Amino acid sequence: MTEDKTMWQRVRDNYTVWVLILGLSLLGLWSYAAATGLPALLLLIGAPLLGHLFLSKGSWKAFAPFTITTGLLLLIAFFRSDFVEAVAHGVPLAKAYAGSQLVIDGPVTIVVPAIIWCLAWAMIFAARSLDDQQALKVFHIFAYALLVLTAVQFIEAISQFGLRRSLSAAYFHSRDNMLIVGMSNTNCVLLMMFWPFALMEMTRGRPVTVGFMAVAIIAGALTSDNNAQLIALVASAIVFFSVKYWPRALKALAPERLAAFVSLIPMLLFPLFIMAIMHNGLAEKIKTDILPSWAARIDIWTFTVERALETPIWGLGYESSRHFGATIPNHPHNMALQAWLELGIPGLLVLAAFWFCLFWSMKATAEAEAPQTDVLRSLDEAPRPIVEASLVTRFRPYLMAQATSFLIIGTVSYGLWRAWVYCLGAFAVTAMVLAIRAARHSIKLRN
Numbered sequence: 001m002t003e004d005k006t007m008w009q010r011v012r013d014n015y016t017v018w019v020l021i022l023g024l025s026l027l028g029l030w031s032y033a034a035a036t037g038l039p040a041l042l043l044l045i046g047a048p049l050l051g052h053l054f055l056s057k058g059s060w061k062a063f064a065p066f067t068i069t070t071g072l073l074l075l076i077a078f079f080r081s082d083f084v085e086a087v088a089h090g091v092p093l094a095k096a097y098a099g100s101q102l103v104i105d106g107p108v109t110i111v112v113p114a115i116i117w118c119l120a121w122a123m124i125f126a127a128r129s130l131d132d133q134q135a136l137k138v139f140h141i142f143a144y145a146l147l148v149l150t151a152v153q154f155i156e157a158i159s160q161f162g163l164r165r166s167l168s169a170a171y172f173h174s175r176d177n178m179l180i181v182g183m184s185n186t187n188c189v190l191l192m193m194f195w196p197f198a199l200m201e202m203t204r205g206r207p208v209t210v211g212f213m214a215v216a217i218i219a220g221a222l223t224s225d226n227n228a229q230l231i232a233l234v235a236s237a238i239v240f241f242s243v244k245y246w247p248r249a250l251k252a253l254a255p256e257r258l259a260a261f262v263s264l265i266p267m268l269l270f271p272l273f274i275m276a277i278m279h280n281g282l283a284e285k286i287k288t289d290i291l292p293s294w295a296a297r298i299d300i301w302t303f304t305v306e307r308a309l310e311t312p313i314w315g316l317g318y319e320s321s322r323h324f325g326a327t328i329p330n331h332p333h334n335m336a337l338q339a340w341l342e343l344g345i346p347g348l349l350v351l352a353a354f355w356f357c358l359f360w361s362m363k364a365t366a367e368a369e370a371p372q373t374d375v376l377r378s379l380d381e382a383p384r385p386i387v388e389a390s391l392v393t394r395f396r397p398y399l400m401a402q403a404t405s406f407l408i409i410g411t412v413s414y415g416l417w418r419a420w421v422y423c424l425g426a427f428a429v430t431a432m433v434l435a436i437r438a439a440r441h442s443i444k445l446r447n
Contacts, residue, residue, distance in 0.1 A: 019049055019126070020049075020430075021142075023045030024431075025145045026041060026044075027041065031185075035185035035189050038420040041423075046122045046123045050122045052122050052125040053118065059121075073347060076346055077343060082318075086100065108319045120425075132440050135438045136437070138438075146190070146213070153217075156220070180225070187224060190216065192405060193428065195240075195432070197213060198210045198398060200442075217233055228408070232408035237401065240397045259362075259400055259403075260357075260360040263407060264355075270337070271336060271348075299327075300327070315340065316341060318343070320342050331415025333413060334410075334411055336348060336352075338416040339416055342416075355407060362399050362403075
C-alpha cells in the first residue's frame with residue numbers, strides 16, 4: 001500500500017496544470033485592466049513553462065510549419081533591422097548595438113518579439129502536453145474567468161463605459177478616447193476566445209452561455225464603434241456554418257484546402273488591389289461614400305503602397321512604418337502591407353505561407369487511442385480512433401472560424417508587430433488546444 005502523496009508532490013506532478021490555471025484565470029482581469037499588457041501576463045505564464053521547449057513531447061514536429069514560418073519572419077526582421085544595416089556599413093558592433101532596435105528602451109525593438117516567440121511556444125507546448133482530463137480541469141476554470149469578463153463587458157456596453165468611467169474618475173483620470181480604446185481591446189480578447197469557449201460550451205450542451213458571449217462581443221463592438229470586430233465575428237460565423245454544413249456535393253473539395261487558398265487573397269492580392277484602385281482613381285472616389293474610419297484606412301493603405309513601391313523587393317526595414325508620423329499611425333493597420341513595406345517580398349511570402357499552412361493543416365485526422373487496461377478487450381481488436389470522423393468534423397469548424405477571426409482583424413485593424421496582439425494569438429491557440437482536449441474528454445465520459 002502506497003502512501004498518500006503530500007501536497008508538494010501533488011503540485012509537482014501537476015506543475016503545468018497549476019501554472020496554466022493560475023495564469024489563464026488572470027486573463028479576464030488582465031484584459032479588462034490593460035489588454036495591451038498581455039505580454040507581461042505571457043511572461044508570467046511562459047517563463048515557468050520554458051522547459052516544454054526542450055521536453056516538447058512531439059510539439060516541435062506538430063507545430064513545425066508555424067514555428068518555422070514565424071521564426072523565419074523574425075529572422076528576416078532581424079536582418080532588416082537598423083543594427084544589421086549599421087554593421088553592414090562598417091559601424092563597430094558596440095556602437096551599432098547602442099543605437100539599434102536590439103536595445104529594449106522603447107516600443108521599437110526586435111528583441112521583444114523574439115522573447116515573446118519563445119514564451120508563446122512554451123505555453124502552447126505546455127497546453128498540448130496535458131492529457132484530456134487535465135485540459136478539462138484547466139479549461140473549466142478558464143471558462144468561468146471568460147464568463148466573468150463577458151458579463152463585465154456586457155454591463156460596460158449597456159452602461160456606456162459606466163464602470164470604466166467610474167474607475168477613471170477615481171483613480172486613472174484617462175481621456176475618453178482611451179476608455180474607448182480600452183473597451184475595444186478588451187472586446188478583441190473576447191472575440192479571440194469566443195470559438196474555443198463555444199467549442200467547449202456546445203460540447204457541454206450550454207448554448208445560452210455561447211449566445212451571451214456573442215451578444216456581449218457585438219454590444220462591445222457597437223459601443224466602442226469597432227466595425228472591424230463585427231466583420232471578424234460575422235465572417236468567422238459564416239466560415240463556421242459553411243464548414244459545419246459543408247455540402248456533400250463538394251466532399252472532394254475539402255473546406256480547409258479551399259480556405260488555405262482563399263487566405264492568400266488578403267496576403268498577396270490585397271496589395272495588388274490597393275495598387276489597382278490607386279491607378280484608376282477609385283481610392284479617392286470611394287472615400288466619400290464610406291465610413292470615416294474606413295476612409296482613413298484607405299489613406300493609410302495607399303500611402304503604404306506608395307512607400308513600398310520605392311523598395312518593393314527588400315522593403316524599408318523592420319518597424320520603418322513608424323517613421324511616417326500621422327500618415328501611418330504606428331502601423332499600416334494591415335499585416336500584409338506592413339510585411340511588404342518593411343520586409344519586402346520575402347517577408348510577405350513568409351507571412352502568406354504561415355496563413356496558408358494554418359488553414360491547410362486543419363485536415364480531419366484521427367489519432368489512435370492508447371490501449372485500455374481497465375476494460376476487457378479482444379486480443380485481436382485493433383485500437384479504435386479516439387477521434388471518430390464525426391468528432392473531427394465537429395472540431396474543425398471552430399478551428400477554422402477562430403483562424404478567420406484573427407486573419408480578418410490582422411487584415412483591417414492591427415499591425416504585424418503589435419506585441420499584445422500576437423500575445424493574444426498565443427493565448428487563442430492555447431485556449432483552442434485546451435478546448436479540443438477538454439471537449440474530447442467530455443465526449444468520452446458521456447460515451
